[in-house]
Amino acid sequence: MPRILMKGNEAIAEAALRAGATNYFCYPITPQTEVAEYLAHRMPEVGGVFLQAESEIAVGNILFGAASTGKRVFTSSSSPGISLMQEAISYMAGAHLPCVIVNIMRGGPGLGGILPAQSDYFQATKGGGHGDYRLLVLAPSTIQEAVDLTMQAFYLADKYRNPVMVIGDGMIGQMMEPVEFPEKYEEPPLPPKDWACTGARGREPHIIKSLFLDPLALEKNNLLLYQKYEKMKAEEVRFELYKTKTENKILIVSYGTMARICQTAIDELETESISVGLFRPITLFPYPEKELYAEAARKNIKTVLVIEMSIGQMVEDVERVVRGIKPIKFFGRTGGVVPSPEEAKEQIKELLKKEAGTRKRKTRKG
Amino acid sequence: MAGEAYRFRLPTFSKNIITIVGGYGSGKSEIAVNLARYLKLNQSEPVVIADLDIINPYFRSREASRELANLGIKSLIPEGENFYAELPIIIPEIKTAIERGEGKLILDIGGDETGARVLSSLSDAFTPGQYELLLVLNARRPFTSDLAGCQKMLADIEAASRLKFSGLISNSHLMDETDPDTVLQGLELANKVSRKTNLPVVFISMTTDIMDKIEPRLIDLPVLALDRSLLKPWERKKVSGKNK
Known part of the structure; x- marks a missing residue:
């Protein structure tokens, strides 16, 4: 076709x-x-x-x-x-x-x-x-x-x-x-629907309640x-990784078309030699808990940035999963306003700037 | 025309009112916006675009109204909160503009016969023979992929709009996956529809990157170059400067 x-x-x-x-x-x-x-x-x-x-x-x-x-x-x-x-x-x-x-x-x-x-x-x-x-x-x-x-x-x-x-x-x-x-549509075999109400002639009635x-x-x-x-x-857990590399300091978590806006931001930052990766949950329940934890736990990741078209909802699952091992930042627009790739890039750059600042201070002290 | 030489024939319009109709996703709004820009830059009459899409909530020509205003093109669109509505709001200025028939007026209509129904309430404002009613055809859309489907679309829209068709626009595309074959195969279908209905293919439209890949000798029709304005939030505008 x-x-x-x-x-x-x-x-x-x-x-x-x-x-x-x-x-x-x-x-x-x-x-x-x-x-x-x-x-x-x-x-x-x-x-x-x-x-x-x-x-x-x-x-x-x-x-x-x-x-x-x-x-x-x-x-x-x-x-x-x-x-x-x-x-x-x-x-x-x-x-x-x-x-x-x-x-x-x-x-x-x-x-x-x-x-x-x-x-x-x-x-x-x-x-x-x-x-x-x-x-x-x-x-x-x-x-x-x-x-x-x-x-x-x-x-x-x-x-x-x-x-x-x-x-x-x-x-x-x-x-x-x-x-x-x-x-041709194909799917794995399923058990017969022996629970369905299909007419009870010759058998006990099925009661669904x-x-x-x-x-x-x-x-x-x-x-x-x-x-x-x-x-x-x-x-049934499903998710996708985009450009997650060992040099990344930030891991973005985003789903749906918001994740595509993040991808544009990631691609454009790449041309400025800024490398950022994306974790995209495909199943929201069951949430890809172990998988997100593993990505966030990587040594190179300093901050997890959640971007949503909401005032902050999935971020609560990310907080639950990442369990305080890494700082979590949130950016979202709500009410039908769609965050732009520029806004996503700005958030990322801001975080990287802060991260560089922290490192400098640490080095001085040490 | 500034810049590089235009390798194709340019569309011309003797009528002042150009009404663009077609199936969902045929590319009406993108054509209306590009046509407005093209006419503004290539002739001296004032250009006005009216967004009469009362069924689509997103990707309507009104989204380009600011960009068009910068070029001196006026958009007739609902103001305030109603800018965002998908309700049957027809602002009175549109009927007046159709009746006056001054300058170039582009009417961008919603998809299918459902969208074209808005024209029936305005049909008595049109002077017979003094307007273009153009059907945009995209052969890669489910219901206009063959002759029968296109004929049904023509008949349904004509009945709903209570206006008469004057021509066709061939705009076969698959968004970013469009290649020269998509365009040429679509033109083949448009020509078939044209022979069957006696409606001329007024022009063919395609994005500028595809134009660069097609031999002009393969297209014996005017070509409207499209610089896409109605983009998804993650897409970026490619500016080519053709048609200028």
């Missing part, structure tokens, strides 16, 4: 179809509405279900019901819409239901704005809904990666019987890039969830 030019939202929609997800429920919201628009066009062609509900609350509950049948189901929305779905997401996690949720983030809180943001990191990785549950969270930084991760999201949702979130800042949804879809009145039964269910999250931590 030749490479074609696609908007992120369209590419995510097409990727879902190719992963066999033909049940889509939605309520429109900028900047992700093109997912719905594209699927309104494509679903009839593949004999799938496209349903626009009366609200995101309804979408969440439709997902619960549809996922119970064992079919691949998904939705897409943007920040305020995702907030409305949180109750159903918690219910699906509690009931061990696979589902894919795409969040193309805009600036918040509240109705906020329509420009790109990464300020739903807490919501995606630390709950959002109530109870002892987690989502597996995938954060692409290119349209091709959005395609690949969306396809994998359906496999991972089935593997763990847990909701999976694909999270992108508004830029991921709105920008255009060339993409390629695999000729998140209500457990007996506290020991609820605790048992939560421990089962916990085991799944531990397995995710062992098997």
Whole structure:
């Protein structure tokens, strides 16, 4: 198949179809509405279900019901819409239901704005809904990666019987890039969905619920969830390194399209003989803990610089992981303001200047 | 024209109103911005650009309004907070400008028939035969990659806009991965659409780095050189100074 030019939202929609997800429920919201628009066009062609509900609350509950049948189901929305779905997401996690949720983030809180943001990191990785549950969270930084991760999201949702979130800042949804879809979609084998509600004739009914009145039964269910999250931590961590070298003094941690802005900054600093590396988490949960620790612990690294399109959210995970072994600095813009490569370069240069100053003082004393 | 010799024919326009429509991602806004710049530098009439994209939230021609203002090109765009909105805001100056038909007025319209619908509310301001309605074609976009898709796009936009097409713009591209073949294969499709519909290909557009790689004898059409203005936050502007 030749490479074609696609908007992120369209590419995510097409990727879902190719992963066999033909049940889509939605309520429109900028900047992700093109997912719905594209699927309104494509679903009839593949004999799938496209349903626009009366609200995101309804979408969440439709997902619960549809996922119970064992079919691949998904939705897409943007920040305020995702907030409305949180109750159903918690219910699906509690009931061990696979589902894919795409969040193309805009600036918040509240109705906020329509420009790109990464300020739903807490919501995606630390709950959002109530109870002892987690989502597996995938954060692409290119349209091709959005395609690949969306396809994998359906496999991972089935593997763990847990909701999976694909999270992108508004830029991921709105920008255009060339993409390629695999000729044939392949994934590792999955166990049969012997838990699904498919009609109980000739067998015991399957009951899918998140209500457990007996506290020991609820605790048992939560421990089962916990085991799944531990397995995710062992098997699903993804991240990428960019120009991490032994002469680097600064390690940047950034994800999504923010990481690409950092890459431009890194490339341009290289021409000024300033060498900086980037650690890009791809899974936000499970967070690449050991891997980030190892990179930050390298002797040459003096400071870890976290850059986000938020007022500081992922930085808390970096602090948790790096555990005080290296100083952590944060830079972010919020509300839909996207940090520029210049701003990133300025932050880096400032840190290097301070670092050189400290070294000088140390040498004098010594 | 200053600087190096332009190896291709330059586009010319006898009509004062140039309306740019097309599918999502065909490159309308980038063409509108570049066309405004080109007309400002190559003819004496005042140039005004109106951003009528009411469906896209990002990458709209209004993002280049400051750059254009520095060249003396006026942008008709919503002011204040509404600059950022993707709501159906049509400022009254646009209708007046269409009715007056003075200078060169470039109308940048949102994608697909959904975006073109904005024109139907303005259609009675247009004098029949006195405007260009140009469809931008990008053969590397999913719904305009063959003749049938392009014809459907033409029919849908014509119905939604209540205006008549006067020509085509061939703008096949894959962003940074565009090569001469992308452009030439796209032109082949545009020519096919042109033969089928009797609409002329008014010009072909491409970035200046691609222009340098194409033999002028392969293109018997005017070429608009594109210096990209609507960039992603990590992209850098390449300034070539062609078209000047």
